[in-house]
Amino acid sequence: xxxxxxxxxxxxxxxxxxxxxxxxxxxxxxxxxxxxxxxxxxxxxxxxxxxxxxxxxxxxxxxxxxxxxxxxxxx
Amino acid sequence: xxxxxxxxxxxxxxxxxxxxxxxxxxxxxxxxxxxxxxxxxxxxxxxxxxxxxxxxxxxxxxxxxxxxxxxxxxxxxxxxxxxxxxxxxxxxxxxxxxxxxxxxxxxxxxxxxxxxxxxxxxxxxxxxxxxxxxxxxxxxxxxxxxxxxxxxxxxxxxxxxxxxxxxxxxxxxxxxxxxxxxxxxxxxxxxxxxxxxxxxxxxxxxxxxxxxxxxxxxxxxxxxxxxxxxxxxxxxxxxxxxxxxxxxxxxxxxxxxxxxxxxxxxxxxxxxxxxxxxxxxxxxxxxxxxxxxxxxxxxxxxxxxxxxxxxxxxxxxxxxxxxxxxxxxxxxxxxxxxxxxxxxxxxxxxxxxxxxx
Numbered sequence: 001x002x003x004x005x006x007x008x009x010x011x012x013x014x015x016x017x018x019x020x021x022x023x024x025x026x027x028x029x030x031x032x033x034x035x036x037x038x039x040x041x042x043x044x045x046x047x048x049x050x051x052x053x054x055x056x057x058x059x060x061x062x063x064x065x066x067x068x069x070x071x072x073x074x075x
Numbered sequence: 076x077x078x079x080x081x082x083x084x085x086x087x088x089x090x091x092x093x094x095x096x097x098x099x100x101x102x103x104x105x106x107x108x109x110x111x112x113x114x115x116x117x118x119x120x121x122x123x124x125x126x127x128x129x130x131x132x133x134x135x136x137x138x139x140x141x142x143x144x145x146x147x148x149x150x151x152x153x154x155x156x157x158x159x160x161x162x163x164x165x166x167x168x169x170x171x172x173x174x175x176x177x178x179x180x181x182x183x184x185x186x187x188x189x190x191x192x193x194x195x196x197x198x199x200x201x202x203x204x205x206x207x208x209x210x211x212x213x214x215x216x217x218x219x220x221x222x223x224x225x226x227x228x229x230x231x232x233x234x235x236x237x238x239x240x241x242x243x244x245x246x247x248x249x250x251x252x253x254x255x256x257x258x259x260x261x262x263x264x265x266x267x268x269x270x271x272x273x274x275x276x277x278x279x280x281x282x283x284x285x286x287x288x289x290x291x292x293x294x295x296x297x298x299x300x301x302x303x304x305x306x307x308x309x310x311x312x313x314x315x316x317x318x319x320x321x322x323x324x325x326x327x328x329x330x331x332x333x334x335x336x337x338x339x340x341x342x343x344x345x346x347x348x349x350x351x352x353x354x355x356x357x358x359x360x361x362x363x364x365x366x367x368x369x370x371x372x373x374x375x376x377x378x379x380x381x382x383x384x385x386x387x388x389x390x391x392x393x394x395x396x397x398x399x400x401x402x403x404x405x406x407x408x409x410x411x412x413x414x415x416x417x418x419x420x421x422x423x424x425x426x427x428x429x430x431x432x
C-alpha cells in the first residue's frame with residue numbers, strides 16, 4: 001500500500017516546477033502541468049514503491065492523488 | 076481499454092492521414108504521405124502505430140511515431156540518419172496511455188538501423204521526452220538574415236504583402252536552376268548549364284569537408300527539392316573565381332518571402348562570400364532586399380559575415396524577445412559511434428533539415 005504522503009513525494013520527485021502541495025487531491029494531475037513524461041516517471045515510481053505493475057488499461061484510473069491512493073489500496 | 080502497437084503496413088496511410096488531420100488540423104494526400112515516408116532516399120522509414128481496442132473489438136488508430144530515413148554524410152562517408160516526425164496521440168487518449176513507454180519500445184526496435192537520430196522542433200514536453208530517450212539538446216535554432224538594415228526590419232513588417240506581389244511570380248513552376256558567375260552577375264544566367272551540373276560529382280568532392288549533414292547528391296536533392304510536393308524551389312549554382320562553386324536552394328514562403336533552404340560549397344569558410352553573391356543576385360533579379368534562413372547556434376559563425384548576413388534584425392529581436400528557444404535534439408546511436416561519429420555537437424545545419432511534415 002502507498003500512503004498519500006508517499007504519492008506526493010513520488011510526484012514531486014518526478015515533476016519539475018510543480019508544487020505538489022498545491023494540487024488538490026481530487027484534481028487531475030494533467031491539469032497541473034504534469035506532462036506525459038512526468039506521468040510515465042510517476043507511474044514507474046508507484047510501481048517501484050508498491051511492487052505492483054500497472055497494466056496499460058489501468059493507466060487512465062491514476063488521474064488524481066485520491067484515485068492513485070484508492071487504486072493501490074484496492075490492490 | 077487495451078492498447079497495442081505495430082509497424083506500418085501498406086494501406087495504413089489513410090488512417091494515419093486522418094489522425095494527422097485530427098491532431099494538427101492539416102490535410103495530407105496519399106501522394107504527400109508517400110513522398111515523405113515511402114520515397115525518402117534513406118530507404119524504409121519507421122512508422123509505428125498505437126491502437127486502442129474498442130468495446131466492439133475493433134482496433135482504432137490513436138497514436139503514431141515516425142522516423143524518416145534520410146541519407147546523410149559524415150566527412151564523405153555515407154550514413155543513414157533518422158528524423159523523428161509525426162509523433163502524435165489523439166488528445167482524448169493522452170491521459171489513457173503512457174506514451175513514453177511506447178516510444179522507448181519503438182526506439183529500441185529501430186535505433187540500430189540508424190547512425191544518428193534527430194528532431195527539429197517541438198514543444199518543451201517533446202524535447203524533454205527526447206532527452207529522456209538519450210538525445211542531447213544543446214543547440215538552438217537560430218534565424219539568420221541576409222540583407223541590409225533597415226531593409227531587414229522594414230521587410231519584416233511587410234513581408235507578406237510586398238514580397239508576394241513582387242516575388243511569387245518569379246518562382247518557376249517546374250524545377251529550375253540558374254547559374255551565376257559572381258564577376259558577371261549582370262550578364263550570366265545560363266539555365267541549361269546548371270541543369271546539367273554534375274551534382275553527384277560535386278557532392279562527392281565537397282562532402283569530405285562537412286561533418287554530420289544531409290547528403291546533397293542528385294538523388295537527395297531530387298527528392299527534397301525538385302520532387303517536393305509541397306513547394307517549388309529554385310536551385311542556383313553560384314560560381315566564384317575566388318571561392319569555387321556553391322549550390323544554393325531558395326523558395327518562396329508566404330511567411331518568410333524569399334527563403335534560403337540550403338547552401339553548400341567547397342570550403343565551409345567561403346559561405347559568407349557566397350551569401351554576399353546570393354544577396355547581390357536576389358537584389359537585382361528578385362528585387363529582394365532580405366533573405367531569411369535558419370541554422371543552429373553551433374553553426375552561426377559559419378553563416379555570419381562582415382557584410383550582409385546576421386543573426387537578427389533589431390525589429391526581429393523585439394518580436395522574438397519572449398519567444399521560447401527551440402532546441403534541436405540529436406543523438407548518435409551505438410551504430411554511429413562504431414562508425415566513428417564521436418559526438419552530437421558537430422553537424423552542419425541548414426533549413427533543409429526541416430523538410431517533411
